[in-house]
Amino acid sequence: MNFDGEKPIYLQIAEQIEDAILTEAFPEETQIPSTTEISATYRINPATALKGINRLVEEGMVYKKRGLGMFVSRGAKEKIMEKRKRDFYANFVVSLLEEAEKLGITRRELAAMIEEEETGHESTDL
Amino acid sequence: MSQLTYEHVTMQFQDVTALENVSFTLESGHIYGLLGRNGAGKSTLLSLSAGWRRQTSGRVLLDGEPVWENAAALRRIVCTSDGNLFPSMTVEKGMRWYARYRPDFSMDEALDMAGRFELPLRSKIQSLSTGYGTIFKMIVALASNAPFTFLDEPILGLDANHRDLFYRLVVEHFAHNPRCIVISTHLIEECAALLDHVVVLHRGRLLLDEDTEQTLSRGYSVTGPAAAVAAYAAGRSVYGEQNLGGMTTAYLEGRPEGPAPSNLEFGRLDLQQLFIQLTNDSERRGNTK
Numbered sequence: 001m002n003f004d005g006e007k008p009i010y011l012q013i014a015e016q017i018e019d020a021i022l023t024e025a026f027p028e029e030t031q032i033p034s035t036t037e038i039s040a041t042y043r044i045n046p047a048t049a050l051k052g053i054n055r056l057v058e059e060g061m062v063y064k065k066r067g068l069g070m071f072v073s074r075g076a077k078e079k080i081m082e083k084r085k086r087d088f089y090a091n092f093v094v095s096l097l098e099e100a101e102k103l104g105i106t107r108r109e110l111a112a113m114i115e116e117e118e119t120g121h122e123s124t125d126l
Numbered sequence: 127m128s129q130l131t132y133e134h135v136t137m138q139f140q141d142v143t144a145l146e147n148v149s150f151t152l153e154s155g156h157i158y159g160l161l162g163r164n165g166a167g168k169s170t171l172l173s174l175s176a177g178w179r180r181q182t183s184g185r186v187l188l189d190g191e192p193v194w195e196n197a198a199a200l201r202r203i204v205c206t207s208d209g210n211l212f213p214s215m216t217v218e219k220g221m222r223w224y225a226r227y228r229p230d231f232s233m234d235e236a237l238d239m240a241g242r243f244e245l246p247l248r249s250k251i252q253s254l255s256t257g258y259g260t261i262f263k264m265i266v267a268l269a270s271n272a273p274f275t276f277l278d279e280p281i282l283g284l285d286a287n288h289r290d291l292f293y294r295l296v297v298e299h300f301a302h303n304p305r306c307i308v309i310s311t312h313l314i315e316e317c318a319a320l321l322d323h324v325v326v327l328h329r330g331r332l333l334l335d336e337d338t339e340q341t342l343s344r345g346y347s348v349t350g351p352a353a354a355v356a357a358y359a360a361g362r363s364v365y366g367e368q369n370l371g372g373m374t375t376a377y378l379e380g381r382p383e384g385p386a387p388s389n390l391e392f393g394r395l396d397l398q399q400l401f402i403q404l405t406n407d408s409e410r411r412g413n414t415k
Binding site: 006007008009010035036039040041042043044045046047048098101 | 156157290293294297298300301302304319320321322338339342388393394
């Protein structure tokens with residue numbers, strides 16, 4: 001795995017696990033890999049992996065079963081979806097508008113592009 | 127928790143001061159990066175730690191006891207450079223000899239690692255290739271399970287697959303036995319994610335001794351048109367900068383106080399970049415922090 005230098009690695013680990021919960025690679029009420037497995041797989045310091053997991057614990061996405069390990073909380077997928085929707089504006093819309101402005105793309109053109117993309121998908125679906 | 131403490135350590139070789147008044151502490155439960163440019167004093171620090179040399183002044187203490195000529199302390203400190211002790215033995219026999227000197231040496235772990243690296247057990251240690259020579263030393267160091275394990279350029283001559291395996295083994299062994307592992311290397315970028323703490327030596331002095339995450343938050347980069355970057359950087363502390371045509375990237379100390387102006391982009395520093403900037407910086411200004 002290549003880590004994106006723009007973000008601390010522990011956040012990237014947390015996001016990776018969230019992605020796996022979203023795609024149901026880690027379904028609710030199932031165990032996620034241990035800190036050791038995660039750190040050995042990605043060749044990162046175990047403290048970094050632990051920090052990433054702890055973040056998910058704080059947000060209620062995963063919980064600890066004593067003596068067993070970390071499990072995906074019931075409702076975690078829904079929660080992640082809500083959180084990602086909240087962040088969507090800041091993470092994608094704002095940077096989309098900024099980049100469009102740099103390139104001199106008007107709002108109208110941008111809207112047209114999105115519209116076109118949508119219809120394009122519909123036609124390939126047929 | 128065990129501690130290896132360097133107190134005002136100075137090492138003088140005739141007219142060369144290899145280390146000057148260096149003080150810091152290593153603790154179990156961490157993977158440290160010992161970083162420094164050529165001649166910074168890393169090797170000298172390792173040889174004092176392993177008890178091969180005695181510092182000119184100051185103290186090196188393991189849990190309060192000087193390590194110099196202290197056999198009990200030195201059994202708890204291992205350095206890869208002592209993998210050169212039995213050059214004419216075969217790999218397997220060499221491992222068994224190391225086991226005699228290391229109370230917690232695990233032959234099972236050593237053989238497991240040798241298998242994963244496909245290290246030929248019946249070859250003579252001295253006839254190993256550069257890469258396998260490095261691997262052999264690294265294996266005996268990790269299998270020693272010493273509370274303080276110094277890995278000196280542990281990936282020298284290793285191909286990409288073996289480097290990758292090395293990183294994995296370090297994490298596995300550290301997780302299994304959370305000792306203190308110190309990786310001394312020039313290949314900072316590759317090791318960065320393993321290190322939770324960095325110690326930087328520069329011209330024999332301690333330049334940095336800090337949590338990695340904290341270190342990385344010491345600075346940021348600003349990229350944009352040269353004039354805009356210059357205007358932004360004015361009045362701020364600059365580590366260094368790079369120019370490409372009319373574009374400039376400046377490396378600044380501290381954290382940005384707000385979002386980037388529209389024509390500038392902020393970035394995080396990576397450890398290697400920060401290291402280059404810090405060690406250039408003090409070279410230019412001729413001082414250390």
